[in-house]
Amino acid sequence: MSNLAGKVALITGAARGQGAAEARLFAERGAKVVITDVLDEEGRQVAADIGDAAHYIHLDVTDENSWAAAVKETVAHFGKLNVLVNNAGIVQVKALVDTSVADYMKVIEINQLGVFLGMRTVAGPMKEAGSGSIINISSIDGLIGMSGGSAYCASKFAVRGMTKVAAMELGPDNIRVNSIHPGGIHTPMITQAGMDESVMKDIFSKVPLGRVGQPEEMATLAAYLASDDSSYSTGSEFIADGGLTAGFSLEH
Amino acid sequence: MGALDGKVALITGAARGQGAAEARLFVERGAKVMMTDVLDDEGQQVAAELGDAAAYMRLDVTSEDGWKEVVAATVEKFGKLNVLINNAGIITPVAELHETSLATFQKVTDVNQTGVFLGMREVVEPMKKAGGGSIVNIASIDGLIGMYGAVAYCASKFAVRGMTKVAAIELGKYGIRVNSLHPGGVKTKILDDTGMTEAQAEEAFKAIPLGRIAKSEEMATLAAYLASDDASYSTGSEFIADGGLTAGFALEG
Ligand SMILES: NC(=O)c1ccc[n+]([C@@H]2O[C@H](COP(=O)([O-])OP(=O)(O)OC[C@H]3O[C@@H](n4cnc5c(N)ncnc54)[C@H](O)[C@@H]3O)[C@@H](O)[C@H]2O)c1
Numbered sequence: 207m208s209n210l211a212g213k214v215a216l217i218t219g220a221a222r223g224q225g226a227a228e229a230r231l232f233a234e235r236g237a238k239v240v241i242t243d244v245l246d247e248e249g250r251q252v253a254a255d256i257g258d259a260a261h262y263i264h265l266d267v268t269d270e271n272s273w274a275a276a277v278k279e280t281v282a283h284f285g286k287l288n289v290l291v292n293n294a295g296i297v298q299v300k301a302l303v304d305t306s307v308a309d310y311m312k313v314i315e316i317n318q319l320g321v322f323l324g325m326r327t328v329a330g331p332m333k334e335a336g337s338g339s340i341i342n343i344s345s346i347d348g349l350i351g352m353s354g355g356s357a358y359c360a361s362k363f364a365v366r367g368m369t370k371v372a373a374m375e376l377g378p379d380n381i382r383v384n385s386i387h388p389g390g391i392h393t394p395m396i397t398q399a400g401m402d403e404s405v406m407k408d409i410f411s412k413v414p415l416g417r418v419g420q421p422e423e424m425a426t427l428a429a430y431l432a433s434d435d436s437s438y439s440t441g442s443e444f445i446a447d448g449g450l451t452a453g454f455s456l457e458h
Numbered sequence: 459m460g461a462l463d464g465k466v467a468l469i470t471g472a473a474r475g476q477g478a479a480e481a482r483l484f485v486e487r488g489a490k491v492m493m494t495d496v497l498d499d500e501g502q503q504v505a506a507e508l509g510d511a512a513a514y515m516r517l518d519v520t521s522e523d524g525w526k527e528v529v530a531a532t533v534e535k536f537g538k539l540n541v542l543i544n545n546a547g548i549i550t551p552v553a554e555l556h557e558t559s560l561a562t563f564q565k566v567t568d569v570n571q572t573g574v575f576l577g578m579r580e581v582v583e584p585m586k587k588a589g590g591g592s593i594v595n596i597a598s599i600d601g602l603i604g605m606y607g608a609v610a611y612c613a614s615k616f617a618v619r620g621m622t623k624v625a626a627i628e629l630g631k632y633g634i635r636v637n638s639l640h641p642g643g644v645k646t647k648i649l650d651d652t653g654m655t656e657a658q659a660e661e662a663f664k665a666i667p668l669g670r671i672a673k674s675e676e677m678a679t680l681a682a683y684l685a686s687d688d689a690s691y692s693t694g695s696e697f698i699a700d701g702g703l704t705a706g707f708a709l710e711g
Pocket residue numbers: 218219220221222223224225242243244245265266267268292293294295296297316343344345346387388389390391392393394395396
């Protein structure tokens with residue numbers, strides 16, 4: 207499959223987890239990818255594994271000037287920019303009453319402000335490229351609540367909302383904007399949050415598909431939204447959660 | 459692209475419009491397709507163009523016996539069944555609630571809603587045997603928001619969206635995924651039945667973010683995604699392709 211031929215994608219938080227899986231799959235399907243993250247060593251390694259179709263740039267998504275520089279470098283390196291995956295994010299599980307303003311703002315700055323800056327910075331180059339696709343990685347926590355997620359849910363609901371506004375404003379320039387809502391995905395975000403394999407297995411055995419998702423299964427959805435196959439979709443939520451938000455069961 | 463290699467798909471309402479576009483794209487991407495409809499001439503014609511990878515059978519989706527026959531024949535002909543696209547549907551001329559007859563209401567419900575219920579129920583056994591499957595129910599944006607003058611149609615499409623989630627919860631354990639696809643305006647014959655002319659339809663969709671009505675092929679690509687293993691972790695969700703129609707409203711321009 208090479209349905210991403212001719213696409214140049216910038217992916218944030220691509221040094222590991224879902225972002226790295228997206229970078230690999232996008233390159234495999236014919237895209238050029240700019241891998242960005244704050245984890246330089248891991249990010250450079252992913253880019254090196256992929257080869258000439260990939261390029262690494264340090265980008266802290268909370269930094270306005272770094273965004274401008276990274277987008278400029280992408281266009282200089284690969285000639286254009288027509289796909290952005292706003293994937294970088296952090297999780298925080300803390301009770302509302304224990305969440306300090308500093309705790310709260312840290313999550314909002316990375317997960318929410320980072321997406322705002324990314325969308326704003328790429329609009330110009332995408333318009334020049336004639337079209338584009340922006341994919342914002344939200345979460346099921348942008349659809350429903352999560353206990354201990356006052357900052358995380360706020361940021362992910364905000365991403366879902368901003369996606370729709372951007373879709374309306376950028377549609378006339380043929381720039382599509384959609385959000386992806388992963389359920390539980392086996393990445394360092396979960397494993398480093400202190401959840402061990404058996405606890406993870408147990409929790410996700412309860413979703414209809416009975417298992418945790420893999421980063422590669424989010425990469426395929428991102429690839430669909432990046433490709434021209436999704437030419438009539440904009441401003442919508444794309445969920446890949448194994449059925450977690452489908453409903454509840456009184457049985458078993 | 460062989461993203462659908464190894465898939466055997468049954469598509470309802472496949473004689474024309476979105477269903478026909480799905481049949482064409484699915485074959486192009488490696489699937490075998492059983493096309494069904496009540497428009498036999500048109501259905502046979504499309505199947506003939508597609509060659510050995512496609513076949514046509516008559517199926518009125520409201521017929522329980524018809525479903526059993528077609529599902530058995532599909533497995534007989536292509537060896538298994540692992541994809542179902544519940545696409546057949548009808549709409550009636552715009553009429554307000556108080557002008558809608560019981561007969562009209564029931565006719566729309568039978569085709570758009572009972573048809574989907576029967577289809578999902580009948581494919582469970584063959585899909586279990588196949589080791590899993592993907593059911594794609596074609597709802598509509600009218601399964602997400604209201605549409606003036608379409609009380610029966612909206613009821614049926616909201617029902618499809620709801621049944622999708624129940625089926626997803628029940629069938630997940632068999633590796634059967636179930637999702638709904640929500641098209642916005644698509645240029646097909648169904649629009650004639652709302653009483654809109656082609657020119658009126660084109661004009662009406664200029665105001666949405668992407669500024670145009672969709673082609674059937676743009677729904678087929680989404681159905682193909684959901685049918686493929688690329689969508690392996692998605693079940694029980696809505697997949698929207700509406701050019702931004704439901705994203706929100708603009709006070710500007
Ligand atoms: N894993 C899950 O269960 C899950 C579920 C729903 C949504 N998500 C979302 O998916 C996205 C990817 O997460 P993941 O699961 O791959 O986890 P991950 O922790 O492996 O990856 C996140 C990446 O973002 C990077 N990052 C963090 N802060 C950054 C900053 N300021 N600037 C640039 N990069 C930064 C990290 O270095 C890391 O490489 C996140 O937005 C996350 O919220 C994850």
